[in-house]
Amino acid sequence: MRRLISLLVLVGILLIQGCSTLADARKAEGEGVKKTYPVSYEKTWNACNTALNKLKLEIASENREKGYILAQRGMTLGSYGENVAVFVRKKTDNETNVEVVSKKSMATNIFAPDWTEDVFKEIDIALKNQ
Structure with missing residues (x-):
């Protein structure tokens, strides 16, 4: 019985250590x-929001002044969820840098998608449609 309890505690610790949050x-x-866009900060910021909404990633927090948007997708049949951070940085008046960080909610989840490519694709589309 002690071995079973020890094993369960060890598995629980390993699972907790492999988790990521929006803060991470x-x-x-x-x-x-990272990708640089030849458009203003304002247009890029709006395109990032449009992209996340189109991908149905729930925006949990955003700060335009500090230049970041935090989004997530909850648990699905194929994943325990994902956390996405989009950083928007003004380079010049007509150039803006965007960085996308995509993290699995649980590191051991091999089925969780990496949202990076999809986010950039949707930003590109949103900017073309502006």
């Missing part, structure tokens, strides 16, 4: 994929 995605700035 926020702290991961500099670790994501």
Whole structure:
């Protein structure tokens, strides 16, 4: 019985250590994929919001002044959920950098999608439609 309890505690600890939160995605700035857009900060910011909404990622927090949007998707049949941070940085009046960080809610979940490519694709579409 003690071995079973010890095993369950060990498994629980390992599962907790492999989890990520929106705060983890926020702290991961500099670790994501970056792209520069030849448009203003305002247009890029709006395109990022449009992209996340179109992908049905729930925006949990955003701060235009600090230049970040935190979004997530909850648990589905194929995933325990994902956390996405989008960082928007003004480079010049007509150039804006965007960085996307996509993290699995549980590191051991091999089926969780990486949202990076999809977010950039939708930003591109949103900017073309502006």
